[in-house]
Amino acid sequence: MKYEAIVVGAGHAGVEAALALARLGHKTLIVTLSERSVSHMACNPNVGGTGKGHLVREVDALGGQMGLNADSSLLQIKMLNKNKGAAVQSLRGQTDKEVYHQNMLATLKKQDNLTILEGECEDILVQDGKIKGAVVGGKEIFSDVVVLCTGVYLSSRTITGEEIHDAGPYGFENSKNLSAALVAKGLPLRRFKTGTPARVYADSIDYSVMEREDGDYDINCFSFLTEGKLLTQTPCYLTYTNTETHRIIRENIDRAPLYNGTIHGVGPRYCPSIEDKIMRFADKERHQVFIEPEVKDGELMYVQGMSSSLPKDVQEKMYRTIKGLENVRFARYAYAIEYDCIDPLALTPALAVKAVDGLFSAGQFNGSSGYEEAAAQGLMAGINAARKLENKTPVVLRRDEAYIGVLIDDLVTKGTNEPYRMMTARAEYRLSLRQDNADQRLTPLGREIGLVDDYRWEKFLQRNAKKDALRLAFKRSVPLATVKEIFERKGETATCGMTVEEMLKRAFITAADVLPLLPEELRDTDLAEEVAVEVRYAGYLDKEKRHAADALKMEEKLLPENIDYLSMENLRLEARQKLNNVRPRTLGQAQRISGVSPADIGVLITYLVRNK
Template sequence: MFDVLVIGAGHAGCEAAAAAARRGARVGLVTFRDEDVGQMSCNPSIGGVGKGHLVRELDVFDGLMARAADRAAIHRRMLNRSKGPAVQGPRVQADRSLYRAAMCELVGASGVELIVTEAIALVVVGGRIVGLKTESGLIECRALVIATGTFLDARIFVGDRIRSGGRRDESSAVALGAQIREIGLAQGRLKTGTPPRLDGRTIDWARLQPQPSDDDPWTMSAIDDGFRPPQLACAIARTNETTHDIIRSSFDRSPLFSGSIEGRGPRYCPSIEDKVRRFADRDGHQIFLEPESLTNALVYPNGVSTSLPEEVQLAFMRSISGLERVEIVRCGYAVEYEFVDPRTLSSTLETREIAGLFLAGQINGTTGYEEAAAQGLAAGLNAAAKALDLDSVRFDRRTSYIGVMIDDLTLQGVSEPYRMMTARAEYRLALRADNSTSRLGQQALAAHCVGDSRRAQIREHFEARGCSTWNMTPEGAADALYAPYLERQEREWTAVLGDRTVQIPANLDFRAIPGISNEMSERLSAARPETLDQASRVRGVTPAALSALYVAASRRAA
């Protein structure tokens, strides 16, 4: 009998399993293959703007991702370094094999038991999860986390070739997907994709714009073990009109446009064929050439995910300056998979239909390693709470990006893969990547989910600042730089909550409002709300968008 079972050993699953174990649960981690633990399915990077904030928050709760990223970092870059601290984002390029090795070591050290088998069906008695049927037999449990990533009844597309699978050369979770549909949890299908992998030895690096690693030795984790892998430079290439012509001529062979793919893909990470169609006036798109390893020549061309036929992929890649003789080691492809409406979940990520069943990661309609890992942390902490009768752990959007994400998902739902951005947070000036311990350290200690080293680091952090807690006031944050902005932000949000009768001008251009994303502007433009109250009821419009809309409408009325 396990206290907690976790299905899937990707980023969400590893964090969920380790988090539950840190709270004292006996945990089993179910995976198709042991080599799948900590696998980086797509891009070999961790962090970024918004995403890096999530990783730093995970780290406060003794999560695994930041430490694994530091152990594997072969390129470090602080994004938006020239801008304010609130929108700076730590990002590392990782050696895939080093990252997986680090994650396996960290999961093993947490006491999690790895179970290599296929999950067949949930066992539910009296509306509560009691076990899991697997290829190897029945496994009993008190709580269960599904973290299947893109594997739930998934299909892979390359041109007109379609096969079952959630990742290259790996099977799809068909039986479990069927049960999820049968019990009414399935919402529909979403799509993601990956670019071809290139042989770096066939790239003319001298003709490309180099992007060196940062000189200063910052780390993702607040606990620095001093390990520093050698650093590699990335490079920037660019598509051109010839590239676009090749892609346009093959639109009829793209499963995106032929109708083969039903699911909607991520708005903020579109395929190259989607970029060429949607931005027909652009004469080029940047490509970031990112080395994947210290020990092999594989290069990840970030910005050209595609599901076009293999020969088309090779042709358009060779049309790019510096890549005229490039060889493709593995072609790109698209993946379509089942997801669950996250509005069926509570703020602990437990399903409302089945007690003790938690969901984390791409099954909830998100995209990205960091979003998955953060959900895994929340689901794992709360699955342990369910199994062991402990206090639940809830994340507040006022104090964390994890709280922003969970709140957005469980209240608004998704119509496309959800990606974390700083624009989603109405309190983003206070939610910085560099103050995560100040914001969340006390909550992590109260959850009893951190080890001795982390506990000491959190306590030393507060002692060094002469305080024992953190709050939203400028005094509580020692944020002298941001103090007046934080005060204004608080006044604005209080006004938003207190006065929903504010009129919205009929000719207001939502796209021109600072702080409103393209996604939000599209929702508002379609609904054309007349008041802030009506805007608050538009599906998918976030509190951050409402705050920005209030400021814009008030200024127009003044």
């Protein structure tokens, strides 16, 4: 049996990789342990979040599937950080996890060039350092490229107190044999850990004593193709832990696998378990707990903020100290999960595995956490696997082009010692990389690659034309009387007429305030706000552009692939080792490696000048 490409794993990375390959015309096989686990939301029923919402928009802008799939299953949507600057505002959506899974499975099944195979991938086929296929269920299947998207399933085990099971998330089967096979092929694996809270019965919760959390009804959804707003939404609820909750956890900390040596994997810093929060932040009197629906009108609720691996009896006690959960009944207890993943320093910026030609990897297998990070990597790994088949140069997004570029560069250049989570703080050009302009930044590239179809391209051109018209409309003069009226509503005074653009530069004026001044066909709040951001922050955006241009000069200085760092005596020993390990493509990438100093960069510049 022969395919052009095999994708191992059908989680959030695997589906994007497989769809990209198939849509680019390559005969692709996607292997999954079970169709039931396709795009399964094992950790939480959400898409998006700070920094993560940007990734979803970027995946969508390039022609990926996550945004559309999320929109088709949304229960609630919110704009996070609404009261902060445009750079850090991010979409977060509650999804119906069953609808999300079913819709993605249906998308895979109707995709041309794509075949789904249930089974366990036990090995990859390598000959003379090149990928030749994979072994699935004991049978050899041949292909020219393979993309590993194994998620948290590699030699995984779930842990709840003293109960340990060799299993994948949510009781699914795990991958038992692939880890050892990959190590034998020269892939450096390590052990990471993540966790999830309990699922509890909705009818055992007292919502009347909790704070109701509604979504935003006036914002766009994730995909640039989705028309209209989400007008019917399901509420979430907020409650808190208390001193009694914390006392129970402290008294049982010796039974916590995280603290008694049972768990060896490294967990995510920015998504700690409740026992970790209590021990690390002992001064805090309470922690937020969100009650979120897993499916529309379903019987189970997700208890966000209470991830744990404590024994079941301790979980019952501590959950029932929380206001509104006094009589809660458990459908599924919280657990931690340990799994194998690759050291991302073993990857190129194209997400190709250095040790095996034609092998790519993406998602949690690369040391990241989160559905969105996985989808972004899956899309790029799929694109670059396709380009490998087509003998084209890989697509590598720069840090000034996309959050996807920041994510991948951080992983393959700096590495990570814990599950990596995307945050807006990681992006040095975050004002330019807003979620509202993801299409502007990436859709032309998606078109060039071949993933943006005619319908999406036409929508993009229409949106662009409207923005150009808005930019012109913003230059119109507004009479003093009208300006005065608008300013007075804000408690401010005006002494002269001005253009719409000049009005928007005042901090108290929003795009919504000036909409009535615009022609009716241009009264689109979201587009007007996007152009208003360009006006308000023009100086800062220009500054970011200049910095990016300076950085680009370093990115354009290519380092030879065969450079012998270990023999360069003018480099410090640490720099020699780090450079030899990462093998950066450019001087810019070398600059970002932890342990490489400005003096070391000077040595490399001298080397390049001498060896022109």
